[in-house]
Amino acid sequence: MRITALAGGVGGARFLRGLLEHLATTRASDRAQVTVIGNTGDDITLFGLRVCPDLDTILYTLGGSVHEGQGWGRSDESHHVAVELAALGATPQWFSLGDKDLATHIYRSQLLGQGVPLSAVTARLADRWGLPEAGVTLLPMTDAPVETHVVVTEAGEQRAIHFQEWWVRHGAAIDAERFVVAGLDSAAPAPGVLEAIRNADVVLLPPSNPVVSIGIILGVPGVRDALRGTRAPVVGVSPLIGGRPVRGHADICLETVGVESSSAGVAGLYADFLDGWLVETDDAMQEPRPGSGPVLVRRPLLMSSVQAAADIAGAALSLASQLAAKKGGESRP
Amino acid sequence: MRITALAGGVGGARFLRGLLEHLATTRASDRAQVTVIGNTGDDITLFGLRVCPDLDTILYTLGGSVHEGQGWGRSDESHHVAVELAALGATPQWFSLGDKDLATHIYRSQLLGQGVPLSAVTARLADRWGLPEAGVTLLPMTDAPVETHVVVTEAGEQRAIHFQEWWVRHGAAIDAERFVVAGLDSAAPAPGVLEAIRNADVVLLPPSNPVVSIGIILGVPGVRDALRGTRAPVVGVSPLIGGRPVRGHADICLETVGVESSSAGVAGLYADFLDGWLVETDDAMQEPRPGSGPVLVRRPLLMSSVQAAADIAGAALSLASQLAAKKGGESRP
Structure with a gap:
């Protein structure tokens, strides 16, 4: 079974860990190949790195x-370098990196500086973390440098700041006018990205931020078309519970792009390719008429x-399996 | 009193610390300005840094x-990053950097990548370490990237390796054919370097490696001429005791360039500008005839x-003071 997932950060990672757990406990690990297409719009150069x-x-x-506890960064982390960087007056000081x-x-x-593409760098990092042994291939959505910027208005002046500055430094508390994704229009999908969607048996959308994580991946030229064209059922997990994200600021991001912060609103962003949609038990979303959603x-x-x-991932795979029968061998027009 | 010193690493640094101690105890700190011209031939890019x-x-x-204990690196150092770099398989693994x-x-x-010249970067680092308050200006010999390479023969094959690989990885135990300093011929002295030599009241050569530290600085176009032309007495401290360096491999470096590993041999390398020379009490060097050395x-x-x-630095300054009277206002032809 070839499973392809589009993923952002913490929510996506936790869903994927659950997916691997589910595959292991159902003894499906040996037969499953999981390809993860990761968002790189959050990428940032800090201290030249x-x-x-x-x-x-x-x-x-x-x-x-x-x-x-954090959901990101390393466990048992120390911060000796960051303390010294601060003593040197290195900037920015709002983003602290562990040793x-x-x-x-x-x-x-170092590798990027030697001309190694990000996808190859990521493969080497994946080796370090045993992803191949776990049947997982992690692909960046693109090898091109792409950066999500946020147009904000402060003291009457409009300016664009890096997504991380808005998210980490300001906690998304500065009104965002819109998102601008530098480099996205001309970013070629990384090697294997489109194939992983086209040739998948199942495509999963973990509960990642629909605007600044999955939304960015969808903006890579060719990705959305591949999703519309794949024979695999596309099953998503709503990132909202009661209209609010469990963590992060998906509600603010949705508001910024003029979409209601609801499971129905998010499903609308995926309307042209979404076959199945997991929502919270008491979610307000109405059942679409058959064929219309x-x-x-x-x-x-x-x-x-x-x-x-793992249980959520299992439910997503189960729904995908039902939908696969329905979707048959037909790809969408 | 404007004191200018050419310096390599550990030996130079310890001499300079002694110099500052001497100036402080003789209450000369307020009146002294110390400019240090540092060797950058040892510079190396490791892990892209x-x-x-x-x-x-x-x-x-x-x-x-x-x-x-080491003479280099930071006290109370940890190595969390280096351990992780090794786990990632980052190379080289023979040069470990503390956090x-x-x-x-x-x-x-980061700053070099932004186009800030090394001299300006060094000035910012010097601020961190309180050098301006101590009356010290640290200048790299040049802003141009210069790297000392060592031509070695291994298994019958001649190849050039970086000085650090020869020195740190191999402990200078591989026979060196010669040193090649990439970029030196066209390296302009960093701003202030020639002026610091020309306008000095005293020029000091600490007991640094005469070949791969001071020798490299002397190879920066204009530096040697400035030393020959300065009105200041030039006083050096022999790096050899009993024909051997206290630490490092100056003897091997001297042998490589065909110079006897002795205080006389080192003085010969500085013959065209050296006015005073401190040697160990029982050093074998003969007193040159007046005017000939x-x-x-x-x-x-x-x-x-x-x-x-501090006592050695004091002796060097004392000798310089005697020589200043002799040297008078005359610069060499």
């Missing part, structure tokens, strides 16, 4: 070395443990 | 944060403590 927050969160989570985490960024930047499954969606995430 | 070992050793030593030390290299590389002073040269180094 290239940081890929979403890819790293997936690597650390699947590698068993993520800081569980072990920094090694990832140093290594990645995704098949809904209502169930608990809080990933309160690895097992809870 | 620009490392300047000699400049950093001077910064850490004068800043009171050097690892006394605090890495912050220096990250910061420097430097004025010799014999005294203990082991920098076994800060005070011992």
Whole structure:
């Protein structure tokens, strides 16, 4: 079974960890190949080092070395370098990187500087975290540098700041006018991305941010068409419970792009390719008429443990399996 | 009093620390301005980060944060990043950088990447370590990237390796055919370097490696001429005791360039500008005939403590003061 997932950071990583757990407990690991297409719009150059927050969160989570409390970064982390960088007056000071985490960024930047594409760098990092042994291939959505910027208005002046500055430094508390994704229009999908969607048996959309994570991946030229064209059922997990994200600021992001912060609103963003949609048990979304929207499954969606995430992933695969029969061999026009 | 010193790493740094101690105890600090011209031929790019070992050793030593046992690197250092870099398979693995030390290299590389010249980067690092307050200006010999390579023969094959690989990885135990300094011929002296030599009241040559430290600085176009032309007395401290360096491999370096490993041999390398020469009490060097070589002073040269180094620096200044009267206002032809 070829499973392809589009993923952002913490939510995506936890869902994927659940997926692997589900595959292991159902003894499907041997037969499953999981390809993850990761968002790189959050990427940022800090202290001259290239940081890929979403890819790293997936690597650390699947590698068993993520800081569980934070959801990102390394467990058992120290901050000796960051303290010294602050003493040197290095900027920015609103983004602190742990020592072990920094090694990832140093290594990645070294290889990128030697002309190694991000996808090849990511493959080397994936080796470090045992992803191949777990049957997982992690692909960045593109090898091109892409950066999500946020147009904000401060003191009457409009300016664009990096997504991380808006998200991390300001906690998304500055009104965003819109998102501008530098480099996205001309970003070629990384090798294997379109094939992984086209040739999948199942495509999954984890409960990642629909605007600044999955939405960015969808903007890579060719990705949306591949999703519309794939024979695989596309099943998503709503990132909203009661109209609010469990963590992060998906509600603010949706508002910024003029979409209601609801499971129905998010499903609307995926309307042209979404076959199945998992929503929280008491979600307000109405069942679409057959053929006019995704098949809904209502169930608990809080990933309160690895097992809870595994159960959600299992439910998504189960729905996909039902839909696969329906979808038959036909691709959409 | 304007004191200008040419310096390599550990030996140079310890001498300079002694010099500052001497100036402080003789209450000459207020009137003294010390300009240090540091060797950058040892510089190397490791893990994509620009490392300047000699400049950093001077910064850490004068800043009171050097690892006394090693003579280089930071005290109270940890190695979390290096451990993780090794786990990632990052190369080279023969050069381990501590966490605090890495912050220096990250910061420097960030600024260099932004187009800030090395001299300006070094000035910012010097601020961190309080050098301006101590009356010290640290200048790299040049802003151009210069790297000392060593031509070695292994298994019958001749190849050039970076100086650090020869020195650190191989402990200078592979026969060196010669040194090749990439970029030196066209390296302009950093702003202030020639002026610091020309306008000095005293020029000092600390007991640094005469071939791969001071010898490299002397190869920067204009530096040697400035030394020949300065009105200041030039006083050096022999790096050899009993024909052997106290640490490092100056004897092997001298042998490589075909010069006897002796205080006389080293003085010969400086013959065209050296006015005074401190050698160890029982040094075998013969007193040159007046006018045909430097004025010799014999005294203990082991920098076994800060005070011992201060006494040596005091002796060098004292000799310079005698020579200044002799040298008068005349510059050499």
